Amino acid sequence: MKQWHWIVLLGLTALSVIGQFIEHNYWWEAIPGFFAVFGFVGSLVLIFIAKYCANLFIAQKPNYYDALQQDHDTDQEVNTNAH
Amino acid sequence: MPIELPPVLVMWLGLIILPLLPKNARPAAFLAFPIAALILVLTIPLGTVVTMPFAHYDLVVLQVTQASRVFGIIFALIAFFCGVYALHMRETGQQAAALLYAGGALGVTFCGDFFTLLVCWEIMAAGSTYLIWARRTKPSQQAGMRYLLYHLFGGSLLLAGIIVHVQSTGSLLLPENGFAPGESLAAWLMFFGVMINAAMVPLHAWLPDAYPKATITGACVLSAFTTKVAVYVAIVLFPGWPILMIMGVAMAIWGVSYAFLANDIREILSYHIISQVGYMIVAVGIGTELALNGAAAFAFSNILYKTLMFMATGAVLYAVGTSKLSELGALASRMKWVLVLYMVGALSISGFPLFMGFISKTMIITAAGDSSAYAIKFLLIFASVGTFLSVGIKLPYYTWFHEEKTHHAHVRPIPTGMFAAMTGVAVLCVVYGIFPGLLYAELPYFMVFTPFTIPLLVETTQILIFTFFGFWLVRAKLTPKDKISLDVDWFYRRLAPYLRQIFISWVNVFFDTAERLSFRFADFVSLLSSDPMHVLRTMHRPLRDFDADTDRPPLSTPITLTLLVTVAVAAWSLWR
Known part of the structure; x- marks a missing residue:
């Protein structure tokens, strides 16, 4: 990201805030920068909740299901031998 | 004068024609069928209804509404682009499966009765499964099987709903303005059948399980049809x-x-x-x-x-x-x-x-x-x-x-x-x-x-x-790490070994045991028949088989037995 990229993005944001004063349908659309805050907070909330859940138990090694399968296969072999 | 032919038939025509062409011409020839279907979709006027008698019912194999038209256009269009994408591919199986699958989607989009809808629905499941299996790796084999089972389950719910609906209303036609919310048991059964295809949470796990394991072209084709057909049916019915x-x-x-x-x-x-x-x-x-x-x-x-x-x-x-x-x-x-x-x-x-x-x-x-x-x-x-x-x-x-x-x-x-x-x-x-x-x-x-x-x-x-x-x-x-995310498919994938235990291993154990016992019984019978008196006395296999000349009891034994029985019967009848 070069400096002028940031300038363009901030310029567009400024333009959009001006647009809010020209026309709005709902009361929240009149609050300057409402959706900027929504987008920023929303993205961080999504990132942190998703990452938090992933760290709890959702993220696993890619061979998670294969390992289960193999465990079970070896169990069964032991059983058949025992007969 | 437009030809009033269901677009699905044009797509399925490809299944007959493609194998007859030389292998190198097939990828290009594939494109003709989506184009023909697109032309049909665009030229058949709105409101066209074509029926076909079947048993006691009139099947509406072609019914053009504005909703089916917009879905039909995009289905035919995207089948065409997927064909262009796969021009380098020399695999007739995948081409045929794509035609079967996309054709089924057009069939659902343009049908006006439940029977045609169900048939096309199930054919879509079959065609799409092949696009997963065609990757020919072990994970895609397994994921394809899970995908197929899931969709057969969804199809069965739909079928159950249709049967209940036809039983109670006597009509096989799609209801004019859809079902009222939660209208009947039939509507609910169909609802869940359709929502499995729409990948409604928590019935969605088949989708991220199977699509990434499909072939390169297969995933493009898959991404377009199943879920959007379900959305179309939801617009019509719910x-x-x-x-x-x-x-x-x-x-x-x-x-x-x-x-x-x-x-x-x-x-x-x-x-x-x-x-x-x-x-x-x-x-x-x-x-x-x-x-x-x-x-x-x-x-x-x-x-x-x-x-x-x-x-x-x-x-x-x-x-x-x-x-x-x-x-x-x-x-x-x-x-x-x-x-x-x-x-x-x-x-x-x-x-x-x-x-x-x-x-x-x-x-x-x-x-x-x-x-x-x-x-x-x-x-x-x-x-x-x-x-x-x-x-x-x-x-x-x-x-x-x-x-x-x-x-x-x-x-x-x-x-x-x-x-x-x-x-x-x-x-x-x-x-x-x-x-x-x-x-x-x-x-x-x-x-x-x-x-x-x-x-x-x-x-x-x-x-x-x-x-x-x-x-x-x-x-x-x-920064991405090489991890997978557990989803609700954990429940059935984790349970699978136990279910396999119950429905396969235990059933096998039952039959094994039955077989062993019946062999043991047969053994015993053969042992017994070699020399019953000896075996019953000693419970051991006799040294030689029964020989009538040497082992026959003396004549006095049957005479005594006969006398005893006669006396007993006489005594019993007198005493009465």
């Missing part, structure tokens, strides 16, 4: 069911959250399908004319840009042989055009103004606001934050930029057909994005809607820019 709003929002958010976590680029897109279908399901649930138009428009545009993105990620997989973010990176200079074409899809899906997503997503969000469903509106906007985050920023950033995680010495050149297909779809995304009227004219209901209004532009601009800022701020923590 418009305005309030439960759909809640389920749709759950799908929209669940989908993006998992898309954000996924490591495989095609899995990111697969999870993201769930999110996108969630928008359409919400729109069907709202049920106003604007919302139903929005659902149709969203399905139309989603098929275009989602397939474009699957094509681009397929091209990455084709070129470097992996689709894992943890093994990609810094490919921008070597795959510049794929990046550009992918970004057209990504900007479309994120709803950038002048790209295609903007003209359809805004319809649904506006419809939610018009119906005073403000919570839904905000949750959908939240989901669109996630959309941009996962498929608009994360996926391209870690695929084409960032650092090179694994060095790919050789980047296979992309076939021209792939490029042509991606370019074609990308051009459509931009054209429709700039001239939304082209799409709006095809929608089921008349409406006046302008997407390019200041509030919508303001909302989109701020959301997108600040989502990007959010990502940029924490990007250091987001």
Whole structure:
């Protein structure tokens, strides 16, 4: 990201805030920068909740299901031998 | 005079003709069938009804409504582009499966009775399963089987619903204005059957399980049909069911959250399908004319840009042989055009103004606001934050930029057909994005809607820019790792060994035991018959078999027995 990229993005944001004063349908659309805050907070909330859940138990090694399968296969072999 | 032939038959005609052609001509010949179907869809006038007598019923094999027309156009169009994408492929099996599958989708879209719908529905399941199996790896074999079982289950629910419906109403025709919310048991059964295909949370796990394991072309084809056919059927059968709003929002958010976590680029897109279908399901649930138009428009545009993105990620997989973010990176200079074409899809899906997503997503969000469903509106906007985050920023950033995680010495050149297909779809995304009227004219209901209004532009601009800022701020923590995310398929995949134990191992044990016991009994009988008296006395095998001459008892034994019995019988009869 070069400096002028940031300038363009901030310029567009400024333009959009001006647009809010020209026309709005709902009361929240009149609050300057409402959706900027929504987008920023929303993205961080999504990132942190998703990452938090992933760290709890959702993220696993890619061979998670294969390992289960193999465990079970070896169990069964032991059983058949025992007969 | 237009030919009033169901488009599905034209597609299935290919199944007969393709194998007769020389192998090298088949990929090009494939294109003729979607084109023919597209011409049929465009020329058959609205309101055409063609019936066919079958047993006691009249099957409506062709019924053209405005809704079926818009879905029909996009289905035929995308089948064509997938054909162009696969021009380099010499595999008749996949071509046939694609025709079967896309044909089934057109069949559902243009049918007017439940029987035709069910037949085409099941044929879609069969054709699509082959596109997964055609990858010919062990994971895709297994995922394909899970996919097939899931869809057969959904098909059975649909069939059960249809049987109950026909029993109670006596009519095989699709109800004129759909079912009233929660109208009958039949409606509920069909609802769940259809929602399995729509990948409604928590019945969605088949989708991200199977699609990333399909072939490169297969995933592009798969991404277009199954879920959108379900959306079409939901528009026809379940418009305005309030439960759909809640389920749709759950799908929209669940989908993006998992898309954000996924490591495989095609899995990111697969999870993201769930999110996108969630928008359409919400729109069907709202049920106003604007919302139903929005659902149709969203399905139309989603098929275009989602397939474009699957094509681009397929091209990455084709070129470097992996689709894992943890093994990609810094490919921008070597795959510049794929990046550009992918970004057209990504900007479309994120709803950038002048790209295609903007003209359809805004319809649904506006419809939610018009119906005073403000919570839904905000949750959908939240989901669109996630959309941009996962498929608009994360996926391209870690695929084409960032650092090179694994060095790919050789980047296979992309076939021209792939490029042509991606370019074609990308051009459509931009054209429709700039001239939304082209799409709006095809929608089921008349409406006046302008997407390019200041509030919508303001909302989109701020959301997108600040989502990007959010990502940029924490990007250091987001470097993809080679992990998978557990989803609700954990329950049945984790349970599978135990179910196998109960229904296979235990059943086997039962039969084994029965067999062993019956052999033992047979053994005993043969032992007994060798010399019954000896065996019963000693319980041992006799040294030699019974010999009538030496082992026969003396004559006095039977005489004594006979006398004893005679005395006993005489005594008993006298005593009485």
